[in-house]
Amino acid sequence: MANMKFYCDAERCIECNACVTACKNENEVPWGVNRRRVVTIKDGEPGERSLSVACMHCADAPCAAVCPVDCFYTTEDGVVLHDKDICIGCGYCFYACPFGAPQFPKAGAFASRGKMDKCTFCAGGPKETGSAEEHRMYGSNRLAEGKLPLCAEMCSTKALIAGDADVVSDIYRRRVVNRGASVLDWGVNYDKASLRAPQSVKGKASSDG
Amino acid sequence: MSLFGLRVSGWQLSTLFLAGLLLFIAFPATAQDKVPASPIMVPNPATDLWRAVRQREGAASGQTQVRGIETGVLIEQRGEAFREYRRRDFIGNAGIFIGVIAGLVLLFYILRGRINIPGGRSGRRIKRFADFERTLHWFTAIVFIFLALTGLTLLFGRFVVLPVFGAEAFGVIASACKEGHNLFGPLFIVAVVLLFIRFAWRNLPSRGDLTWLVKGGGIIGKAHVTAGFFNAGEKIWFWSVMVLGLAVSISGLVLIFPTLGQPRDIMQLALFVHGIAAVLFIAGSFGHIYIGTIGTEGSLESMTTGYVDENWAEAHHDRWHAETVAQAARGADRHASADTTGAVHATTDKA
Numbered sequence: 022m023a024n025m026k027f028y029c030d031a032e033r034c035i036e037c038n039a040c041v042t043a044c045k046n047e048n049e050v051p052w053g054v055n056r057r058r059v060v061t062i063k064d065g066e067p068g069e070r071s072l073s074v075a076c077m078h079c080a081d082a083p084c085a086a087v088c089p090v091d092c093f094y095t096t097e098d099g100v101v102l103h104d105k106d107i108c109i110g111c112g113y114c115f116y117a118c119p120f121g122a123p124q125f126p127k128a129g130a131f132a133s134r135g136k137m138d139k140c141t142f143c144a145g146g147p148k149e150t151g152s153a154e155e156h157r158m159y160g161s162n163r164l165a166e167g168k169l170p171l172c173a174e175m176c177s178t179k180a181l182i183a184g185d186a187d188v189v190s191d192i193y194r195r196r197v198v199n200r201g202a203s204v205l206d207w208g209v210n211y212d213k214a215s216l217r218a219p220q221s222v223k224g225k226a227s228s229d230g
Numbered sequence: 231m232s233l234f235g236l237r238v239s240g241w242q243l244s245t246l247f248l249a250g251l252l253l254f255i256a257f258p259a260t261a262q263d264k265v266p267a268s269p270i271m272v273p274n275p276a277t278d279l280w281r282a283v284r285q286r287e288g289a290a291s292g293q294t295q296v297r298g299i300e301t302g303v304l305i306e307q308r309g310e311a312f313r314e315y316r317r318r319d320f321i322g323n324a325g326i327f328i329g330v331i332a333g334l335v336l337l338f339y340i341l342r343g344r345i346n347i348p349g350g351r352s353g354r355r356i357k358r359f360a361d362f363e364r365t366l367h368w369f370t371a372i373v374f375i376f377l378a379l380t381g382l383t384l385l386f387g388r389f390v391v392l393p394v395f396g397a398e399a400f401g402v403i404a405s406a407c408k409e410g411h412n413l414f415g416p417l418f419i420v421a422v423v424l425l426f427i428r429f430a431w432r433n434l435p436s437r438g439d440l441t442w443l444v445k446g447g448g449i450i451g452k453a454h455v456t457a458g459f460f461n462a463g464e465k466i467w468f469w470s471v472m473v474l475g476l477a478v479s480i481s482g483l484v485l486i487f488p489t490l491g492q493p494r495d496i497m498q499l500a501l502f503v504h505g506i507a508a509v510l511f512i513a514g515s516f517g518h519i520y521i522g523t524i525g526t527e528g529s530l531e532s533m534t535t536g537y538v539d540e541n542w543a544e545a546h547h548d549r550w551h552a553e554t555v556a557q558a559a560r561g562a563d564r565h566a567s568a569d570t571t572g573a574v575h576a577t578t579d580k581a
Contacts, residue, residue, distance in 0.1 A: 038295055041295070041296065053298075055296045055298065055301075058294050058295070058296035058301055059294060059295065059296075060292040060293070060294045060301070060302060060303075060304050061292045061293045061294065062279070062283065062291075062292035062293075062304070063279070063292075064292060064293040068279060070279065072304060074304060083309055083310065083313040086313050086316075086317050087312070087313050087316050087317065088388070089384050089385070089387060089388055089404060090387070090388060090392070090397070090400060090401050090404045091388050091392060091397060092397070092401065104397070104401075106398065106401060107397050107398065107400070107401030108401070109401065109404045109405040109408050110408075111384070111408060112488050112497070113316070113501075115494065116309060116312050116494050116497050116498050116501070117309045117310075117312050117313045117316075118306070118309055119305050119306050119307065119309045119310065120304070120305065120306075121298075121299075121300060121301065121303060121306060121494075124298070125488070125489075127489055133412075133488070133489065134488050134489060
């Protein structure tokens with residue numbers, strides 16, 4: 022069985038937000054809910070990087086650990102899903118999640134929190150696969166159709182990769198080899214004087230390149 | 231012996247040697263510090279950037295088009311601490327703590343038994359609590375028990391209730407508990423405020439409280455301890471209710487409106503305070519309920535009927551009893567001076 026993972030390549034992400042839009046459209050998520058978001062750090066400064074973040078489908082998910090009603094489960098593809106019929110909307114998963122993935126629509130007379138919603142890796146939910154109810158509650162089930170999450174499938178720069186962890190890491194490894202990820206590559210094109218590495222290390226890196 | 235022209239005796243030298251040896255053992259690092267460190271000073275902006283992102287330092291928080299709570303934060307590292315606190319530290323220990331306190335109360339009952347009114351009931355009753363006070367007490371008690379039961383279900387339900395009823399049914403139970411807890415929570419704040427207004431004055435520390443505490447309230451042994459309207463134990467419980475009530479109220483108000491945009495660390499802190507205060511509150515209530523019901527003969531009726539037996543009052547609150555009797559006598563005297571019939575004099579003598 023596959024072990025599904027997302028990877029976002031910060032060297033490629035151009036902050037177009039198409040993944041966010043595609044996700045909203047494909048899964049028809051409630052108003053105010055964003056299963057995916059693009060975060061830009063050092064915006065407008067040298068070294069600006071963008072990353073697309075959603076649920077990372079942790080192997081040992083903190084959300085599942087703190088949930089008072091135990092509504093989370095991991096599919097055999099390694100996708101972390103939850104049952105909205107059991108969820109009570111307490112928000113503990115949101116406080117435990119490092120990525121801010123769990124989202125809550127406003128519901129009720131006092132705009133209290135509704136049932137949690139998060140990225141499903143386009144794998145639907147615990148309702149009957151492909152049913153209208155599954156789509157209404159959890160969104161698309163592309164995995165059942167043999168497709169990968171839409172956010173990654175339509176990423177124009179292929180910054181966002183989704184799929185089996187072995188394949189994803191292999192793609193990333195090849196990228197790193199091709200573009201070079203030696204620590205010495207940083208800044209070497211701009212200011213060689215700023216490189217304070219001992220001569221021995223410097224020699225090794227250049228011979229490798 | 232001569233050393234650098236100084237006369238030094240043998241034991242002085244050995245002491246010096248021993249001190250030097252001790253210093254060397256205590257600070258061995260000083261010897262190693264002389265070896266020059268050779269860190270590889272390679273600038274690596276990527277490493278620094280991602281480290282800053284992970285540890286939420288400085289400019290690591292970014293910009294995003296998505297509106298919401300802390301959407302610019304890539305990694306919230308306090309989440310793991312919250313998880314460990316809840317799963318590893320809190321739930322198990324809270325269960326043990328509540329169980330141990332309940333066990334201690336039971337053990338005390340087995341060892342000591344009910345504390346009877348010395349000399350039995352006199353049959354004469356004195357007013358202790360007004361109707362408003364009793365209504366307020368039972369209002370607080372009912373709301374407290376409801377909040378405690380719903381809160382404990384949410385805390386331990388996953389491990390206690392869920393395996394019995396199944397996930398689907400427990401989802402419904404937990405949802406009802408959460409809604410009920412949120413609905414009745416604000417009533418408890420009202421109760422705590424009213425309790426403060428009504429009872430704070432009588433719970434101020436007074437002379438004799440310390441003696442009462444030193445003697446353990448007379449609960450162990452047969453020694454008689456003196457007390458006013460409230461004894462030091464009751465005062466401690468009252469101020470515990472105030473402090474814990476304030477803690478659960480403030481943290482509860484933060485938790486009850488999650489859509490106001492509080493950051494995650496505030497909510498984590500609120501859950502931390504709310505949980506610990508509530509568990510202490512519940513454990514404390516065991517003692518209060520025990521002493522007020524099966525632990526002491528004649529105590530419960532002060533809150534059910536508002537009256538207590540005179541012998542109970544004399545045994546547990548002798549100074550209050552003396553004051554009440556004296557006041558009644560004064561009242562009767564005034565009445566007597568206004569009225570000149572012999573029947574009233576008889577009543578005064580009796581009092």
